[in-house]
Amino acid sequence: MYPTGIRPVLSSLGQRLSQSFTKTTVSPYTGRFVRYFSRSYRSSPIRGLSSTLRVPYRSFLSTNLTSPYTQKRTTMSAQKTSVNVAVIGTGNIGGELLNQIQGFNISAKAANTPQFNVVAISSIEGHFISKDYSPIDLGNWKAVSQTGNGPASFEVLADFLGKSTLPAIVVDNTASEAVAYSYPLFLSKGINIATPNKKAFSAPLAKYKEIIDASRKSGALLMHESSVGAGLPIISTLKELILTGDEILKVEGIFSGTMSYIFNNWSPNGKKGTAAFSEVVKVAKDNGFTEPDPRDDLNGMDVARKVTILSRIAGLDIESPEAFPVHSLIPEPLVTAASADDFMAGLPAFDASIAAVREAAEKEGKVVRFVGESDLVSKKTSVSLKSYETTHPFANLQHADNIISFTTKRYSTTPLVVIGAGAGAAVTAAGVLGDMIKILSQVRAADAPSKN
Ligand SMILES: NC(=O)C1=CN([C@@H]2O[C@H](COP(=O)(O)OP(=O)(O)OC[C@H]3O[C@@H](n4cnc5c(N)ncnc54)[C@H](OP(=O)(O)O)[C@@H]3O)[C@@H](O)[C@H]2O)C=CC1
Numbered sequence: 001m002y003p004t005g006i007r008p009v010l011s012s013l014g015q016r017l018s019q020s021f022t023k024t025t026v027s028p029y030t031g032r033f034v035r036y037f038s039r040s041y042r043s044s045p046i047r048g049l050s051s052t053l054r055v056p057y058r059s060f061l062s063t064n065l066t067s068p069y070t071q072k073r074t075t076m077s078a079q080k081t082s083v084n085v086a087v088i089g090t091g092n093i094g095g096e097l098l099n100q101i102q103g104f105n106i107s108a109k110a111a112n113t114p115q116f117n118v119v120a121i122s123s124i125e126g127h128f129i130s131k132d133y134s135p136i137d138l139g140n141w142k143a144v145s146q147t148g149n150g151p152a153s154f155e156v157l158a159d160f161l162g163k164s165t166l167p168a169i170v171v172d173n174t175a176s177e178a179v180a181y182s183y184p185l186f187l188s189k190g191i192n193i194a195t196p197n198k199k200a201f202s203a204p205l206a207k208y209k210e211i212i213d214a215s216r217k218s219g220a221l222l223m224h225e226s227s228v229g230a231g232l233p234i235i236s237t238l239k240e241l242i243l244t245g246d247e248i249l250k251v252e253g254i255f256s257g258t259m260s261y262i263f264n265n266w267s268p269n270g271k272k273g274t275a276a277f278s279e280v281v282k283v284a285k286d287n288g289f290t291e292p293d294p295r296d297d298l299n300g301m302d303v304a305r306k307v308t309i310l311s312r313i314a315g316l317d318i319e320s321p322e323a324f325p326v327h328s329l330i331p332e333p334l335v336t337a338a339s340a341d342d343f344m345a346g347l348p349a350f351d352a353s354i355a356a357v358r359e360a361a362e363k364e365g366k367v368v369r370f371v372g373e374s375d376l377v378s379k380k381t382s383v384s385l386k387s388y389e390t391t392h393p394f395a396n397l398q399h400a401d402n403i404i405s406f407t408t409k410r411y412s413t414t415p416l417v418v419i420g421a422g423a424g425a426a427v428t429a430a431g432v433l434g435d436m437i438k439i440l441s442q443v444r445a446a447d448a449p450s451k452n
């Protein structure tokens with residue numbers, strides 16, 4: 001992960017430092033300061049965009065924060081500008097997001113600043129559209145969304161949002177490809193998107209480009225911070241590195257909260273692993289870390305999607321997440337399991353065979369971790385199961401934390417590392433709300449009266 005020449009520095013001191021990695025800014029490898037973020041550092045030491053941008057906007061297209069765009073103007077003053085919001089998907093993340101929006105609106109109301117008017121909620125059970133654009137009572141969103149007065153089609157929703165005088169955001173909290181592939185319809189009408197759904201950004205290359213192009217053409221924003229590392233500032237950090245003229249050499253890390261949780265507990269650092277693999281998978285699922293179907297985590301595709309998303313932003317034209325080596329943890333006989341429940345029921349039968357992997361690592365004094373890598377120099381990407389020395393930062397993660405390391409021309413000796421909770425409803429929804437707030441502030445900026 002880091003330059004091998006400095007590895008000998010690993011020592012009991014390094015071990016101690018890496019264990020407190022989330023609390024220190026000292027690299028466990030070099031003893032030097034690293035640029036380190038956790039969720040609370042979101043407003044980040046990385047600031048200011050270079051006036052001499054060397055990186056073409058092509059790889060960002062319209063998904064960056066600085067691209068020019070047109071927004072609907074309202075006759076209200078900039079102070080009063082609010083945004084209409086349609087929420088699609090009210091599961092683990094969507095439900096939490098609606099609660100967080102309610103909290104945001106209470107603070108915004110008290111401060112007399114713009115709020116999010118949730119005017120449509122779409123779940124599998126029902127679809128509610130507030131025909132006169134009056135905001136839905138978020139204290140009662142579940143009951144309201146089930147009254148199902150609105151038609152489900154994306155066309156009707158896009159038309160409804162497009163007809164309002166206020167700018168709009170569609171928030172996609174599903175893992176649905178159909179919803180992701182509908183983004184061009186919304187974007188072409190100037191409707192912004194915020195989403196934790198990875199499907200659009202890891203779609204086959206042509207589809208991905210079509211979606212990104214729709215955003216670029218209309219200028220509507222397409223924000224997806226939570227699609228990698230949940231609420232951690234991964235995508236914004238990567239884009240800002242590139243926008244400020246840095247050159248990305250390598251992106252690597254533990255990109256999955258589920259895999260992090262599973263391996264931190266199944267192959268623990270400093271003691272012999274005793275937990276059954278199927279047991280820790282179940283706990284990860286019960287904690288809401290997994291994809292709606294946990295097989296999407298265990299087959300490596302969730303990490304492959306995240307590696308695809310970051311690699312594309314960094315400039316690699318990855319054809320699809322299936323186009324590079326991806327390690328699957330699905331036992332062969334369970335590949336054809338009819339449902340997620342059947343898969344979970346069949347998994348305990350394979351606990352003993354996967355335990356052999358852990359034992360082999362333990363014999364070498366190592367732990368097992370599930371990692372994603374993208375080498376922008378050799379243009380090689382992979383998702384694999386690897387064993388690490390106990391002093392390695394990947395071996396020292398907690399709970400469901402992600403660790404993502406950017407080696408760049410500027411951060412070459414010591415990479416820029418982002419670490420923290422990488423899954424779970426609260427942090428993921430916060431990442432989506434953060435994107436919505438960025439869109440809101442762009443809309444306000446566009447609405448501010450011109451001085452000319
Ligand atoms: N969980 C986490 O920690 C993280 C999740 N994410 C992403 O967030 C997204 C949501 O995950 P999560 O909330 O955990 O999953 P859930 O399964 O809890 O929620 C997804 C919801 O979307 C609904 N849905 C599916 N298709 C449609 C549709 N066409 N219209 C309306 N609703 C629909 C589902 O209904 P039904 O169940 O009836 O099918 C379900 O309620 C996923 O894309 C995931 O990858 C990203 C980062 C972290």
Ligand SMILES: N[C@@H](CC=O)C(=O)O
Pocket residue numbers: 226227228229230255256257258259289290291297302422423424
């Ligand atoms: N299933 C994913 C959720 C976030 O993307 C994970 O475990 O990381």
Ligand code: NA
Pocket residue numbers: 225226227228229230231232233234235431
């Ligand atoms: Na993120």
